[in-house]
Amino acid sequence: MTHVPAPDPFTVFGVPRTLDLDARELERRYLRLSRECHPDHLRTQDANDCLAVLQRAAEVNDAWKTLRDPWTRAKALLEAESPGVLAANKKLDPAFLADALELAEEVAFVRPDHVGALRARLQQALDADFAALRADVGRADLPAAARRVHGAHYHKKALADLEHKA
Amino acid sequence: MTTAPQPPAAPRLVLGIDLGTTNSLAAVRAGKGARVLRDRDGEPLVPSVVCFHPDGRTIVGRDAKALRLDFPERTVFSIKRLIGRSAAEVQQEATRLPYRVVAADRGLPRVQIGDQQWTPEAISALILQQVKATAEQALGQPVREAVVTVPAWFDDAQRQATKDAAQLAGLECLRILNEPTAAALAYGIDGSKDGTALVYDLGGGTFDVSILRIDDGVFRVLSTAGDTHLGGDDFDELLGQRILAQLPPTSDPYVLQAVRAAAEGLKIRLSDADRAELELDLGDRGAVKLAVTRAEFEAAIAPLVQRTLDCVTRAVKDAGLQLHELDDVVLVGGSTRVPLVRARLQALTGKVPHTGVDPDLAVALGAAIQADVLAGNDRSLLLLDVIPLSLGLETLGGAVQKLILRNSTIPTSVTEEFSTGVDNQTAVDLTIYQGERELAQDCRLLGRFQLRGLPALPAGLPRIAVTFLVDADGVLRVTAREQRTGAQASIQIVPTFGLTRDEVRKMMLDSIEHAQHDYLAREAIDTRNKAEAMVRGTQKALQMAELPPDQTYAVQKATKALQKLLAANADAAALKAGCDELTKLTATIADDVISSAVTKALKADEIR
Numbered sequence: 142m143t144h145v146p147a148p149d150p151f152t153v154f155g156v157p158r159t160l161d162l163d164a165r166e167l168e169r170r171y172l173r174l175s176r177e178c179h180p181d182h183l184r185t186q187d188a189n190d191c192l193a194v195l196q197r198a199a200e201v202n203d204a205w206k207t208l209r210d211p212w213t214r215a216k217a218l219l220e221a222e223s224p225g226v227l228a229a230n231k232k233l234d235p236a237f238l239a240d241a242l243e244l245a246e247e248v249a250f251v252r253p254d255h256v257g258a259l260r261a262r263l264q265q266a267l268d269a270d271f272a273a274l275r276a277d278v279g280r281a282d283l284p285a286a287a288r289r290v291h292g293a294h295y296h297k298k299a300l301a302d303l304e305h306k307a
Numbered sequence: 308m309t310t311a312p313q314p315p316a317a318p319r320l321v322l323g324i325d326l327g328t329t330n331s332l333a334a335v336r337a338g339k340g341a342r343v344l345r346d347r348d349g350e351p352l353v354p355s356v357v358c359f360h361p362d363g364r365t366i367v368g369r370d371a372k373a374l375r376l377d378f379p380e381r382t383v384f385s386i387k388r389l390i391g392r393s394a395a396e397v398q399q400e401a402t403r404l405p406y407r408v409v410a411a412d413r414g415l416p417r418v419q420i421g422d423q424q425w426t427p428e429a430i431s432a433l434i435l436q437q438v439k440a441t442a443e444q445a446l447g448q449p450v451r452e453a454v455v456t457v458p459a460w461f462d463d464a465q466r467q468a469t470k471d472a473a474q475l476a477g478l479e480c481l482r483i484l485n486e487p488t489a490a491a492l493a494y495g496i497d498g499s500k501d502g503t504a505l506v507y508d509l510g511g512g513t514f515d516v517s518i519l520r521i522d523d524g525v526f527r528v529l530s531t532a533g534d535t536h537l538g539g540d541d542f543d544e545l546l547g548q549r550i551l552a553q554l555p556p557t558s559d560p561y562v563l564q565a566v567r568a569a570a571e572g573l574k575i576r577l578s579d580a581d582r583a584e585l586e587l588d589l590g591d592r593g594a595v596k597l598a599v600t601r602a603e604f605e606a607a608i609a610p611l612v613q614r615t616l617d618c619v620t621r622a623v624k625d626a627g628l629q630l631h632e633l634d635d636v637v638l639v640g641g642s643t644r645v646p647l648v649r650a651r652l653q654a655l656t657g658k659v660p661h662t663g664v665d666p667d668l669a670v671a672l673g674a675a676i677q678a679d680v681l682a683g684n685d686r687s688l689l690l691l692d693v694i695p696l697s698l699g700l701e702t703l704g705g706a707v708q709k710l711i712l713r714n715s716t717i718p719t720s721v722t723e724e725f726s727t728g729v730d731n732q733t734a735v736d737l738t739i740y741q742g743e744r745e746l747a748q749d750c751r752l753l754g755r756f757q758l759r760g761l762p763a764l765p766a767g768l769p770r771i772a773v774t775f776l777v778d779a780d781g782v783l784r785v786t787a788r789e790q791r792t793g794a795q796a797s798i799q800i801v802p803t804f805g806l807t808r809d810e811v812r813k814m815m816l817d818s819i820e821h822a823q824h825d826y827l828a829r830e831a832i833d834t835r836n837k838a839e840a841m842v843r844g845t846q847k848a849l850q851m852a853e854l855p856p857d858q859t860y861a862v863q864k865a866t867k868a869l870q871k872l873l874a875a876n877a878d879a880a881a882l883k884a885g886c887d888e889l890t891k892l893t894a895t896i897a898d899d900v901i902s903s904a905v906t907k908a909l910k911a912d913e914i915r
Contacts, residue, residue, distance in 0.1 A: 145722040145772055172525045176689055180718065180779045181680055194780050199720035204692075206715070 149221045150204030150214075158218055160278050162208065171205040212297070215274060216292055223283045230287035241295035248303045256303065263300045267293060319682040321481060322442055323451040323489070323674025324435065326469065328387040328538065329432050329641070331355050333442040333453075334671040336679035341493065341672040343443040352667065353441060357433050358382040359420045367437040376568070379405040379560035381420055385431050385540065388512050389416050390427040390472070391465030403544070405560030407763060428468050432475035439476060453478045454678040456670050458513040459485040460533040460695050462741070466781070482781060483680045486510075487517035488528055488692055489673030490639040493664050495521045502634030503529075505623070507652055507660070508670075509615060510640040512538040516618050518626040518633075527691045530625035530714045532618040537611060539574070539642030545607045546570035546599065550585065554593045563593050569595075577604050577882035578644050605647045611649050621657060625714050636660045639669045691716050694777050701738040701747040703728075704832035710775050713743065720776040724790075731763040739783070758787045831879040838882045841889055844872050865889045 151158045154170055176182060178197045207213045219226050244263065251259050270293040277286035320402065322333045323341065330352040334343045343351040350369070358371035359381045375382040376708040383406050389397050394410030394417075401408035407419040417424035435455075441448055453475050457466055466483045473480040487506040494504065501521050508515040515533040519526055554562065558861050567586050576583040577599065587595040623630055636658045643649065652660055666671065679685045693714045699707040700723075710721050725735060735758045742750030761769050770790040777783050845866050849859060869885040877885075 143724045145724050147720075147722070169520075172522055172689075175525065175691060176686075179689055179691070181689065182686060192776075192784075195718045195784075196720065197775060199718040199776055200780070202716040202719050203721075 146202050146217075146220055147207070148200055150207045150217050151221060153200050153204040154208060156208075158221055160211070160215060160218060160275055162214070164209070167205075167208055171201070171209075174201045211271060212290065212293060215278075215286070218278070219283055219287055219290065226283050226287045227290065230284045231290055231291055233292055237281050237292055238295075241292065241299070244296070245302070247304070248299045251303065256306075260300070263296055263303065265304065266296045267300065270296060299306055318679075318684045319452075320446070320448070320450055321678035321682040322439070322450050322478070323671050323676065323678045324438055324453050324455045324473075324478075325432065325486070325671035325674060326387065326438075326455055326457075327355055327510060327670075328385055328433060328513065329355055330541070330667065331438050332668065332671045333438045334668070334675035335442070335446065336675050336684070341675035341679075343668050343671055344654075345430065346441045346444070351671075353434065353438050354384075355434050356382060356384045357386075357430050359423075361421075361423075362545070366435060366814050367433050371548075374670045375564055375779065376561065379564040380407065382406065382564075383418055383420075383425075386418075386427050386430045386434070389418075390431055391462070391468035392416065403563075405564045406704065415596040422570075428472045429477060431469070431472035434479060435473055436477035439478060450480060451477070452481055452678075452682070454482045454484050454674045454681065455480050456484045456486045456489050456674050458466060458489055458508075458510075458533065458535060459515045459517060459531045460535045462763045464694075465481065481550070482677065484674055484677050484690075485515070485517070485528075485531070485692060486517070486670045487515045487531065487639065488526065488690060489677065490637060490664075490669040491519045491521070491526055491669075492673035492688070492690065493519065493669040493674045494635075494637050494661065494673075495519075495526065500635070503628065503632060504635040504637055505633050505656065506613070506637045507643065508639040509642040509648060510538050511540050511642065512536070516615070516622045518622050518628065524687045524909060525689045525691065527716070528693045528714075529627070530622045531693060531695050532622040532625065534614055534618055537614060538640075539645075541611055542574055542604075542608050542642065542645065543567060543570040545611075546604065548574050549599065550587065550595050550597060553597060554589075555596045557592070559592060562589060565589060573599055574645070577601050578646060607896075608645070608647065612648055615648075616651060616655050619652070630656055633658060637669075638662055639663075639666050641667055683729075692779075692781070693717060694719070694781055696741050697743055698775065698777070698783060699740050699750070700741075701740060703836050705747045707740050707742075707745060707747050707750055711777060715777075717777045717781055718779055720774055722772055722774045725771045725773060727761065727764070727769050728766055730766045732769075733761045733763055734759045735761065737773065737785075739785070739786075756785055756787075757887075758789070762790055762791060777906060783843065834879040834882045834886070835873070838869055838873055838886050841886055842873070844867055845889065845893070849854070861892055862889075865892050 154167070156162060156170065175198075177267070178194070178201055179195050180198055182190070185196050190229065207217050213283070216227060247259060270289060274286055274289040274293070277283070277289055319780070320335065322335060324333045325331060332343055332351045332353060334341045344353045353368040353416050354372040356368065356371040356375065358366040358374045358378060360366055360374070361381065369383060372384075375384065385404070388400055389408065392407070395413045395414060397408060397416050401416070408416050409419045409424065411417040411424060415426070418430060419424060439450060439453075453473060453585075455469055457469055460471070461483075469483060470480045487508045490508060491504055494500070494506075501523065504514075504519050504521060506517045506519065508517075513533065513535050514537045515531065517531040518529045520529055521527075547566045550566045550569060551557075554566075557563075563610055565587065569585055573583050573585055581601045582598060584598045585595065589595075605811065620630075623633070633656055636652065636656050638649070638652075638660045643660070649660055659902075676688065677690055681686050694711060694717050695713055697709050697713045698711045699709040702708045710723065711719055725737075727735065735753060737758070738747070738755050740747055740750035744750050758771055758773075761771070770786055772790055773785065773787040775783060775785055845862060849862060849866075854862070865885075865888050869882075869889055872885045
């Protein structure tokens with residue numbers, strides 16, 4: 142089973158394909174689009190349109206889900222700009238991987254009084270990942286950006302594992 | 308010929324109906340808010356009770372409730388606990404009821420009154436008819452359409468059964484609306500209350516909690532959780548046990564009903580007083596004299612209240628929020644009058660619960676507001692609700708691949724592409740499950756669907772795109788298409804199964820308790836599938852690649868070793884080691900065919 146990507150969420154929302162979107166503006170747009178295309182406001186329409194109406198409303202809800210998180214937004218951006226770039230750039234720098242695995246080890250054996258510090262470090266690593274991603278996208282180096290997204294996954298996973306333990 | 312100017316069309320009138328376990332009522336939109344519809348005595352609540360009088364009359368509501376001691380085996384209450392469920396599912400419940408519940412066709416429950424059998428839908432319809440009659444009398448005009456509320460965790464079968472009841476009562480049900488969502492509408496209707504609200508809805512038979520975000524008239528449900536088998540009736544039951552302990556053992560319906568009524572009275576008095584006394588004289592059936600302090604009562608119900616708080620914590624977490632980020636806490640349902648409930652909820656959230664709307668009326672008021680939106684009279688409001696339980700597909704080896712996660716805003720859709728696992732396979736079965744666990748055997752089967760007439764092609768070549776769409780009513784629709792030939796199949800999942808309330812609760816609890824076990828089991832299946840794919844891919848590639856004999860031999864050896872592990876049902880760790888060995892080996896080989904075959908084999912996620 143392979144996931145088929147939904148329609149490009151930037152197009153669904155009518156916003157430019159950029160990494161940095163204003164969160165409040167994005168939310169306002171979501172609410173406006175919902176008002177425009179939710180079936181509750183379109184009940185008087187012809188029943189034949191029903192599936193199309195539902196599909197459109199679903200696209201808006203699903204695009205919102207993708208765009209509101211910066212990392213899923215980044216993935217959608219890369220796929221929209223260069224389809225297949227994420228799948229083609231899964232090979233990560235061994236040094237980066239070694240660091241990421243070390244962090245995962247730390248999470249696995251963290252002492253309760255060190256959780257806070259480790260959380261801060263992982264958050265820092267994620268922030269650094271995103272800053273680097275922004276630079277990659279700025280240079281239009283999409284393969285590098287794709288590797289950055291894959292790399293950040295390790296940090297996100299470690300952070301999630303840490304929260305699960307805490 | 309002249310045409311007279313058309314008088315402005317009267318706004319379409321749609322009722323909002325709260326069909327409750329204990330009481331039911333209707334409301335209509337009025338100005339910016341809504342108003343409940345009252346009977347001639349000014350009473351809005353219709354007790355959800357039906358008495359089939361021996362003289363042949365069918366009596367509904369207050370008069371029926373008054374007769375429950377006279378005809379306990381002919382007076383039906385709490386029918387909401389039976390609707391949309393099977394006889395087997397409600398069996399245990401039925402032993403606590405003074406009226407008889409029997410299993411009929413297809414294992415569905417019927418209420419046995421004399422020599423007549425009644426479906427839960429028909430009894431609910433009698434209650435709805437009474438509510439409708441009360442509303443029509445108050446409005447002075449007939450009504451044909453309604454929005455009917457259900458607990459957020461009602462499943463497809465229960466929603467459909469409720470819809471059927473409305474139809475039996477002569478009402479077209481425009482929408483089945485979740486009770487906590489409705490309550491939030493009633494609470495936030497003036498539009499000045501933007502923010503995040505927690506709705507805590509503890510009724511007679513069910514508990515729901517929802518977290519909502521309100522922005523300029525858009526009510527967005529962020530998460531919902533609940534315990535579908537927990538309510539004020541359970542508080543009564545605990546007090547009833549104390550009363551029954553002082554009587555000789557009995558299954559006499561008259562005694563059970565009298566004890567039930569007495570327990571409810573005690574509970575209500577303990578909401579205001581620190582101590583309540585009971586003197587119950589049942590004539591030759593016995594007598595009880597008993598005093599209960601509030602502290603005793605609270606100690607007895609504390610574990611139940613804690614269960615509701617666990618749901619609150621989970622809902623807040625699912626919404627991606629912290630408890631301190633809640634702006635308001637809203638109470639709904641008569642059981643929130645119990646002081647311990649309020650105190651514990653306040654202690655947990657740090658917010659004084661909002662009681663501006665009567666907890667008995669809020670759900671109907673909110674339903675009336677949504678009814679007006681659906682009637683097309685109000686475009687300023689919009690409700691965005693969520694799906695309460697995840698939907699997923701069974702994959703190889705009995706794992707469940709989640710397609711749509713619980714708390715996804717509806718409508719929502721997802722498209723996945725599938726292929727075949729064997730050459731010339733012409734049909735693909737998809738089995739859809741509902742629940743939070745990792746393995747199919749632990750989730751509830753929702754339905755099966757088959758895509759037939761696939762072109763006969765080598766394994767992996769057909770491309771079947773399957774779209775899963777959940778509509779605004781929370782009903783799943785599935786469409787599928789083979790990408791090369793355009794062959795199409797479509798089904799609607801018919802809600803014949805429906806989760807039992809206990810199952811939902813149990814599944815949720817299990818998914819927490821067994822998360823670790825599930826993870827390991829899931830991992831074992833995944834590893835096995837991966838190893839099988841690697842063996843297949845490598846063998847195929849070996850035939851095509853032109854390798855020096857020593858490399859061919861090494862790869863063959865590693866493949867055989869992995870095959871042996873598979874045949875011996877080795878555990879996940881051993882299989883993983885075998886896979887790693889093979890990967891390492893193929894990575895050092897300069898031939899692209901081999902390494903790409905292995906990578907490809909790992910990616911191929913086939914279904915049979």
